[in-house]
Amino acid sequence: MEPLLDLELLRTFAAVVKAGELKKAAGTLFRSQAAVSMQLKRLEEQLGVRLLERNNQGIRLTRDGETLLGYTEQLLRLNNATLAALSQRQLAGKIRFGISTDYAQDFLMHFMPILLRELPHLEAHITCERSRSLRKLVARGELDVAIVAGEPGGEDEELLWSERLIWSAPATIRLEEQETLPVALYEDDCTVRDLCLADLKRAGIAYRRVFASPVMENIAAAVQAGMAVSLLPESLLKPGLTRPLPRQLLSSDAILRMNLIRSPLIATAILDKLAGCLREAGARLNGLA
DSSP states (O other), X not given: OOOOOOHHHHHHHHHHHHHSSHHHHHHHHTSOHHHHHHHHHHHHHHHTSOOEEEETTEEEEOHHHHHHHHHHHHHHHHHHHHHHHHOGGGGSEEEEEEEEGGGHHHHHHHHHHHHHHHOTTEEEEXXXXXXXXXXXXXXXXXXXXXXXXXXXXXXXXXXXXXXXXXXXXXXXXXXGGSSSEEEEEEOSSOHHHHHHHHHHHHHTOOEEEEEEESOHHHHHHHHHTTSOBEEEEGGGXXXXXXXXXXXXXSOOOOEEEEEEEEOTTSOHHHHHHHHHHHHHHHHHHTTOO
């Protein structure tokens, strides 16, 4: 009879890979570093292969370790799904959730009542950050799920909602007639900033930065106040305060897509229920429900 893999050893292996070193993994597992090291040794002995190379910089997966990691994530997800199918206990506990700063305030007003209604025993720990920072936190296992702006290569991510990005100007001030165009720019590393700079470069327009902020609503306020033009989500254009710039001067065909990303180890039952809550909140945010 073939030996059975110990899920507890696999969980330890996955935790060490995520942490990048034994000491950090031991803290997340609430075990001593020696106990974690012993579990890894037992797993390697059972499989008859070396899974990790260790040095002063941390740990590195061997080829066999990379193969095992893929199967480990599948086995742990299946384990969680099995428990969830037989018991509601998996729908309780803590969920570490991330939301892009630009949508946090309005989205949470819709999301939290839905979450409390659908998952009353789930305790949400919420982080508001730029989308690219949230992606790193999910990749490191520090967040379970996050809503982030779509990036090239993210076609497999679940789309929650989308809206057009429009070059916008104050409603009553013709800033585009100035010799150099006054522009409000996002100052953090973000998708919209990249699109903004790319459009300006492609159009070959002389411009000067007159306002900078990491907060999208502040950028919109600068446009409404007559200070600058900027690339804004369509939902932030206010009749009587802002207008689209003439397309022959500066235009964008970009769509801002807000996607759901997740840790591969989150329980399927929780993810499915949570994704439903997120979709409902996104629909309400955009007036679709």
